Amino acid sequence: MTADPRIPHPQWSERLAAEYAELGARLESLLPCLEWPLHLPWIDAIRKLKAQRGAVIMAHSYQSPEIFHGVADVTGDSLALAQAAADTDAELIVLCGVHFMAETAKILAPHRTVLIPDPEAGCSLASSITAADVRRLRARHPGVPVVSYVNTSAAVKAESDACCTSANAVQVVEAMDSDKVIFLPDRYLGAHVAAQTDVELVLWHGACEVHETFTAQQARHARERFQARLAAHPECPPEVLAEADFVGSTSAMGQWLAKERPARVALITECAMADNLQARFPEIEFVRPCNLCPHMKRITLPNIYACLRDLRHEVTVPPAVAARARGALERMLAVGRRERV
Numbered sequence: 047m048t049a050d051p052r053i054p055h056p057q058w059s060e061r062l063a064a065e066y067a068e069l070g071a072r073l074e075s076l077l078p079c080l081e082w083p084l085h086l087p088w089i090d091a092i093r094k095l096k097a098q099r100g101a102v103i104m105a106h107s108y109q110s111p112e113i114f115h116g117v118a119d120v121t122g123d124s125l126a127l128a129q130a131a132a133d134t135d136a137e138l139i140v141l142c143g144v145h146f147m148a149e150t151a152k153i154l155a156p157h158r159t160v161l162i163p164d165p166e167a168g169c170s171l172a173s174s175i176t177a178a179d180v181r182r183l184r185a186r187h188p189g190v191p192v193v194s195y196v197n198t199s200a201a202v203k204a205e206s207d208a209c210c211t212s213a214n215a216v217q218v219v220e221a222m223d224s225d226k227v228i229f230l231p232d233r234y235l236g237a238h239v240a241a242q243t244d245v246e247l248v249l250w251h252g253a254c255e256v257h258e259t260f261t262a263q264q265a266r267h268a269r270e271r272f273q274a275r276l277a278a279h280p281e282c283p284p285e286v287l288a289e290a291d292f293v294g295s296t297s298a299m300g301q302w303l304a305k306e307r308p309a310r311v312a313l314i315t316e317c318a319m320a321d322n323l324q325a326r327f328p329e330i331e332f333v334r335p336c337n338l339c340p341h342m343k344r345i346t347l348p349n350i351y352a353c354l355r356d357l358r359h360e361v362t363v364p365p366a367v368a369a370r371a372r373g374a375l376e377r378m379l380a381v382g383r384r385e386r387v
Contacts, residue, residue, distance in 0.1 A: 056087035066090065069116065075328075076111040076321050088347035089116040095354045102136035103350070104151070106143035107296045108316040108342040113142055115325060117350065123296035124150070124196045125211040129379060131155045140353055141361070142345045146172045148361040149200040153368045154375060160361045163349040167341045171197035174252030175231040180205035183228050187248055191222040193229050194374065197254070200363045202230075203371035209378040212280050213295035215239045219247070221381050234258065238280040238287060256337045257281035260314050264335045265289035268312035274333045277302060278314040286314060303327055316342065 063070065066086055074082050089112065096103055096117070104127050105118035114121055120130040124147060131139060131151035139160045141148040146169055148162040180192060180202055194206035195215070203209055210218035216239050219227050227245050229236045231252030240247045260278075262285040268274050269289070277299050278290035287293050292302045299313060300323060310331040313320045317336035324332050353359055363371070 056091045058083050058087050062086055062090055072325055073111055073115055076324055085112040085347060088351060092117045092351050099138055099354055101138040101140055101354060102134055103140045104130055107322055108318045108339055109142050110318055111321045112347060114322045125213050128154060144169045144341045146197055146199060149363055150196060152361050152363050153200060153371050161353050162359050162361055163353040164344040165359045167344040169197055169341055170255040171231055171252050172199050175202055175250055177201040177205045187228055190226050190228050191224050193219055193227055195232055200367050200371045203374050204367045206374045209374045213297055214381055216242050217381050218378055219243055219245050232281055234283055235280045237284055254281040256316050256339045259337055260286045262286055262289050265314060268333050268335045272310060272333045274310040274312040275308040276312050282314055
């Protein structure tokens, strides 16, 4: 973790260690052995500063344990963070995730201030398609509704009829009430959705740089070498999904583990997912055939602190774009509300 030289490093003390003994006991098993004393002063400083600012910190499940467990008030997948942004009473949101997530929070909470600790935290999926690409697809397929994965820019969401997450993609596609839907940008998630619905999907060629690099050989090795059950994210290639005992979203993986309670499991997804679930399921042994997301790892405790201290890296969305994107996001959330009824 590289600290900003302009930010004085807070100091460890015995008093802090005693005050955070419970958190330390939980985190030390999830972190390399020398990291807890380095993280603790930052965690304390951030907690105090966010209380002064009246801020809420939201962290995606791919954030490192010291952030996910140490400073976040709200944690979860993209859908959970979107719902939390829409519902929060806090005037200040710090989004510990990638840029499209911060844009989504701003769109759904237009009167709140949304900050991101590092504005360069991007996403290969969001970068794989533009608003102009969506308009060209619409021209090629007139009258066909567009469903965009939330891993897209605000401008792409504004060109879409509805958004979805990997947790509710099938439900959103079928809610379009159309025999044909343009689904973008992840081709692997799109193929997985297409296998579960009679709706014809027009797919884009995007892919997640974390999930697309997993191989069927890695999955088989985890099963055969470690006798592990396999849970894979649907952004993985189809040959990987074919090896898995369970395929599902970030939140669905946690639900599957709670139900199945396997003795040993390999999560075929971003590394921090296993780290964070280990705290929830200490009795399960996690094999880690994982890939790191370089964008998620741009978020660190020092730049969260700097973000709060200086109120820097505010995320804004042009009002006209936000208004249209909000409609697509609200259709996604409406499907989720119907599913819970």
